Every structure is written in C-alpha cells, then in structure tokens.
Amino acid sequence: MDSATVAAADGGDALVLVGTVVGVHGVRGNVKIKSYTDDPAALDRYRPILDGAGRPVRLRVVGEAKGTVVAQFHGVGDRDAAEALRGTRLFVPRSALPPAAEEEFYHADLIGMAVDLLSGERIGTLVAVENFGAGDVLEVQPPQGASIFVPFTRSTVPVVDLGGRRIVVDPPAGLLEPVPDEGDDAAEGLS
C-alpha cells in the first residue's frame, strides 16, 4: 500500500484513491478502470467520485475485463473522448465510506499512524496493512532499518486511537529482537 492513497482535500476531508483509468474498451466510450475497492465492481456505488482535480464525475460500471472493471463515464460517447481519460485517478472522500464494523478499520485510516509501545516509546510508522492468508498484519517502518510485521490481534495491538492517529503495540517476545546472522537450522544441527 502506498501512503499516497490518502490526500487532503480542499474541505479538509481526506480523499481515498479508489481507482485509476488504465485504458479504453470498445468504440462506445467505455473505459477500463483498475479498481482498488474490496469489491471491484462496487466502484460506482460511492458518491461523489472525484477526479484528480477534485471535480465530481459520474460513471456506471458496465462489466469486467481482465482484472479491470469496464465503466461508462457520463457524457463520454466515443473512443477518442475515452482515450483522453486514460490515467485519470478516481477518489472518494473518506467521509463517503460507510462506517466500519466493530473491530474493523479502514486501511486508509490506519496507514500513516504512529506506532508506540506500551511504555510510550515510538517505534515507527504504519506503512501498510497486508493479509497473506494468516490474518491481517501491520507493516511498521522504524526510523532506521527494515520494516517489522506486527500481527493485527487484540493482544498485540491493544489500542487503536483513530483520533490521536496512533496505535499501541504490545509486542510478543521475538518480534522486535534483532535477527540472528544465520537461520536456527545451523544452531539446531540441521545444516
């Protein structure tokens, strides 16, 4: 995830990047959009959708094609006009997203938060939220060195302070310790 997914809007409301026009589809003015929403085809359910300049755009999803959604922009009826939209980034104001359920947090809210220990010591900034099939993990970038992955569980992350833009981590043993030079395989007599 990149931190550029959220940008400040004129009204102070953050903007969330939800898609990018990556090409055209057919001769009737349809475009292909790389959607970043959980359900790619649900892109047109959000109101308002804004372009990179903050102008509202109206679009309707009409299909899917090779990992993209095919959409029709209001007022765009031919391929040349659709070509002009290539590269357009589509945003939704953060306030337009529905409230998250209990224990659920939008990635857009979490990314950029400061990460503190229970003692108050700051260990870094949250740069990404990933899920590799074993639950959500938070990627924390310390001021120096490689990033750290923290399991997003209630025991490891007891506090998520959305207003204060910080999360508090209670790291299990072994999470923050430096990595030994070699794998334990050698130490365990397996090499």
Add this chain to the structure above:
Amino acid sequence: MARSVWKGPFVDGYLLRKAERARSSGRNEIIRIWSRRSTILPQFVGLTFGVHNGHKFIPVLVNENMIGHRFGEFSPTRTYQGHAGDKKARRG
C-alpha cells in the same frame, strides 16, 4: 507429483522442538523459523510463527484451517504494492 501418504507429513525436527518449548513455556512469543517447507501440524494451532520470506519474518498465527498447508504459503517472497482503497482490516 503429490507426496506419498505412507511417508506422513514432512516437518523439520527443530521446528517441532521449538513449538513444544513455546507451548510448554506458555509465553506469548513469536517462533522464528526458516523452514518454509514444513507442513503445519495440529499441534501448531494457536501458536504464532515468524516465517522467513528471505528478507523478513512474516507473523503467521496458525489456525485449524491451515493444517496440512506449508508455512511458506503464508509468507510470500515477492512484494506487491497495492492501494488501500476501501479495504478494511479486522483485528483478530
């Protein structure tokens, strides 16, 4: 070709010992492992492993649905930079 059933699942020996140590200690700890090839066994359920992806350790909290899979499946070795969009994370 699939592994022969008569051989049983493959697990590196050191990993079994580490898991046993962690379970008996009762401490909340991450068990750092490099053995991506090892099969996840029922006795690993509830433990958190840090599975090396060649670069970092990815936390893998083992649950029942993972039994029979390999640790490496949950620790990708290639980076994909996506966008947050409207995606949500659930605190487990």
